[in-house]
Amino acid sequence: MPKLPPCAALLVLLVWPDLVFAAEPPFPGPIEATVVRVVDGDTIKVDAHIWPGQTLRVSVRLRGVDAPEIKGKCLDERAAARRALAALEGLLAAGPVQLADIAGDKYYGRVIADLVTADGLRASSYLIGAGLARPYRGNHRAAWCAVP
Secondary structure (H helix, E strand, C coil), X not given: CCCCCHHHHHHHHXXXXXXXXXXXXXXXXXXXXXXXXXXXXXXXXXXXXXXXXXXXXXXXXXXXXXXXXXXXXXXXXXXXXXXXXXXXXHHHCCCCEEEEEEEECCCCCEEEEEEECCCCCEHHHHHHXXXXXXXXXXXXXXXXXXXX
16 A cells, blocks of 8 residues: 655645534534633634533634734724724623534634624624624635735
């Protein structure tokens, strides 16, 4: 039996996680969660209440939205990122949230999910409607800084 060349074996190891996550359909939820911290305008850390008496702390990337980065490339992006973060903190201050359509992310230890507030508002829709974030479908993200 022929052996795989080392570079082919490395390629399999690098691609395998993407194939595994891509094959799994999202878990519909909802899962009740308590917000621990808002990381930025499109990522939060929650304690997800997965079973009675069982809590899982996990980072959640909001599905379908791209917010400016806190460590962005220009002053305007960083200022916009702080506004998005503050708005998301205010939105989530009302109490527990629900996660829905939960799926693995390409980054380990993080999931992608729809986030619904205690008032029934979808966080991604709120951020996009307020002009604090853009729709994102997994394609290339547009720059937040003006190109000279």
